[in-house]
Amino acid sequence: MRPAAVPPAQQPAGGGAVQPGHVRLDDVEMSYPGSDGGSVAVERVDLEIAHGEFVTVVGPSGCGKSTLLLAIDGLMPPTRGSIEVGGRPVSAPGVDRAMVFQEFGLLPWRNVLANVSFGLDLNKPAGVDRKQRARELVELVGLKGYEDHHPHQLSGGMRQRVGIARALAMDPEVLLMDEPFGALDAQTRELMASELLQIWSLQRKTVVFVTHGIDEAIFLADRVVVLSPGPAHVQEVIEIDLPRPRTEEVRSSPEYAAYRERLSALLFGRVPATPHGRPAR
Numbered sequence: 001m002r003p004a005a006v007p008p009a010q011q012p013a014g015g016g017a018v019q020p021g022h023v024r025l026d027d028v029e030m031s032y033p034g035s036d037g038g039s040v041a042v043e044r045v046d047l048e049i050a051h052g053e054f055v056t057v058v059g060p061s062g063c064g065k066s067t068l069l070l071a072i073d074g075l076m077p078p079t080r081g082s083i084e085v086g087g088r089p090v091s092a093p094g095v096d097r098a099m100v101f102q103e104f105g106l107l108p109w110r111n112v113l114a115n116v117s118f119g120l121d122l123n124k125p126a127g128v129d130r131k132q133r134a135r136e137l138v139e140l141v142g143l144k145g146y147e148d149h150h151p152h153q154l155s156g157g158m159r160q161r162v163g164i165a166r167a168l169a170m171d172p173e174v175l176l177m178d179e180p181f182g183a184l185d186a187q188t189r190e191l192m193a194s195e196l197l198q199i200w201s202l203q204r205k206t207v208v209f210v211t212h213g214i215d216e217a218i219f220l221a222d223r224v225v226v227l228s229p230g231p232a233h234v235q236e237v238i239e240i241d242l243p244r245p246r247t248e249e250v251r252s253s254p255e256y257a258a259y260r261e262r263l264s265a266l267l268f269g270r271v272p273a274t275p276h277g278r279p280a281r
Contacts, residue, residue: 023048023208027081028082029043029081030076042071045068045232053223054209055208055209055223056217064227066178095170101180106166112146116162119170137165140199157191160181226263
């Protein structure tokens, strides 16, 4: 199942031109309260993500990756610092952001079409044909013909396609993805990564994608943000200078291997960080 072409009305304005400063984190700290004084999950994070950029975030388990996503989504306010999306301060969830979780979170009594249109049914955006919009997105994620199926009738990959379509339904500016393929088998995970890039190339959303997979982080990203062990800070930001569209041949290139070596070294502490995020040679 391959993503269908997005309708012309949804093509990115300006040919998908990248504009700086779409998502901005300035000296962000995230703390959890507790009887012992609480704990700091994220500290002093400064990060700027351009419009239409695909950024992956990696780091040790429990270091605060998901907490950062929740903060950008407006579900958790920062203890210190500020977060902006499109120049607007983030103080609560909004329709300009959408989250895709590892757990599919589909409503079992709703079919594919109804699950995709769930946010539209709640928010009822003016001038939008909700059923038509849902059908377009079902086709976009390669599920045309499955509109009447319920979640229990779908494979894991198909259910996550529904989750992605549901997140795109409100036409958010920013797509936040928290280990969305973590529950899938390795073969399906690689397939979903390729299909996500096809969807991204058509929709050109700003994507912040949390993953534990080094290969997944490199294959998807324009840049990889490497977080330190908790409390998390930005250890390094690595620009991935690999051609797009990304193909399976990219994975076997020496450049890809160099990025993988560099990320492994940073995550497992084998060598000190080098400036400018250049892969070790």
